[in-house]
Amino acid sequence: MKQRSHLLLLATLVSASAWGQEVTVNSTSMVQYWKEEVPGFDKKTFTPVTQYLDVDATKLGSDGLSMHLYGWGMADLSDSSLLSGKKSDGYLTYGYLDYRFAQANAEIKGGRFLVNQGVAIEQVDGISARTDLAGGFTISVFGGRPVRYRTANAAAQSDYEFQNDFIFGSRLSTRVLSFGEVGLSFLQDGTKPAKDLPIPSQIDYTRKQVGLDFRLSPVSSVDLSGRTVYDMASRPEAITNQDKTPSRVAEHDYTATVKLASNLSVSGNFTERNFQAYFAGTNLPSLFNQVERDAHRAYEGRVTWSPVTAFQVVTDYRHTHRDTYGDADRFGLEGRWTVSELKLQTGLGYHKVNADDARSTSAILPGPPLPGAQAATYGLTHAEVRGWVMYTGSLISGSLDGIFQNFKDSANPQLNGRGTIYQLVGSLGLQSTSNLKFSADVSYGSDPLYFKELRGLLRVEYRFGTAGKGGSK
């Protein structure tokens, strides 16, 4: 969307909020501070100021009409913290008018909004509508221009914008009372495939996908949820004619949860993602390579036990396999304890990752290793401990959060010789009035990029609201 259109939409929406009988404004202002010293480069000081603004106005003349707005802006008070070198930036995450009908959960939205229905998880400048139908059916549709992001270079950007001219999606579902829901959805993002470009390209920024999603609960103690996404687009021949035909299934994602008792549940998950179909439509093909024949599969099991309401403990195991890498197992335990009387919450977790060694770049190059070259393989196995505590009083709040990772193979070139990585974040807050809160965070840590890292952040949160809806928890 052009900057002028942004401003026009913003002005319309903000002025519309004046008509609202219930208006909620959430504002969060943050100032960060850190210094950077890299040998051979100038010392730098960063002081970015970031402002988040969230406005919800309901009952705009009619009970069903509402306006929703959320975005941010930032400016650097000292050196630029942005990779572009600019010293300011901003973004409208969403800004739309919404009309909810009194019957059938019918709803119409117009403006910039986020869509999360079936196969579509999108940001759109356009309109959407949904309604419940008789017999337990539900239908939803959306259409407009996809919100586009920057790609790596100008030539790619012109192809990307040419192809992503229109986005359309729909979902039809059926619900059975207390039993579950099954949905069928379709998405088309862009109407001009790569073969229609003036100079045909192997990188296709368009998507055409169909998806099946379901959630079934045949008895109250069993929950089966999942979805499959299928890639329907025709791909350039140079890609599909390779020796291994890639799967058209972009994703399988299924989870089963069984409540064995009121305080004990077991769940299992299976995920499979085939890179060519899953990465379709990416605007960063250099990283999410659509030409890859690779696939990823994961199996996960989890047991949740809550001996008392205030205490929950989760133990989990996850096995992953990537065709071009190998296997990894992650397992561990974490607990969470809430002491309401003391307004205190705390959590502690331990996880271990046993992973196959990764091949270094020198191992992939032909010929014997060069003198002084890094090892042919390096280990990714590591352990992680995280602990946190949070106090939320009516006047004072505070938290402490620490994460510690220890890598088994400190010769891993990506660790820059740091086998141990940690970060500790402390925060102290003051609720000066019911609407206004000040807080300050300080973080200290060590990692492969910064051997010692100390950062500060000041936060001012202001909330003005006549509506009951929150969202802070």
Add this chain to the structure above:
Amino acid sequence: MIRKTLLLFLAIGFGLGLMTACGLLSPEPSFAPTHPPQETSAGRPLCSDCHGAETIKGSLKTFASFDHTPAFVKDHRYLANQSSGTCAACHAQSFCSDCHAGKTMMNPSVKLGNRPDRETPHRGNYLAVHRMDGKMDPTSCYKCHGRANNDKCIACHK
């Protein structure tokens, strides 16, 4: 003349279609857009603390399905995808945008550094270790950075 006839047929067709569609609409009243203000205790809320075995009108799912247990937090993608209206009864949409945003300035864990109870991604300096996780499973990066929010990725992954 032909155009007028065609437009007349189209108008009649549209009108009949609209009347049929209205007849197909569910006669049920809409689900309440906002949960009444409620004092909840510290920690994650459990809908079944107050609600019984009945179903939520808007989604035809039980209230217990939305209990904010560790499993729910981990798997909330399924219910949010099918029944976002139920989420919206208690959460403003900006709550979701703390993590699910097209383009964001700050890592959610930094933005919410005072809320360690929320399961925000990328605790610690994740930039330093993302290459190792990416080797094991790049598809986990794709969900948030595949088509958006990858301004910083472009700096190295050109």
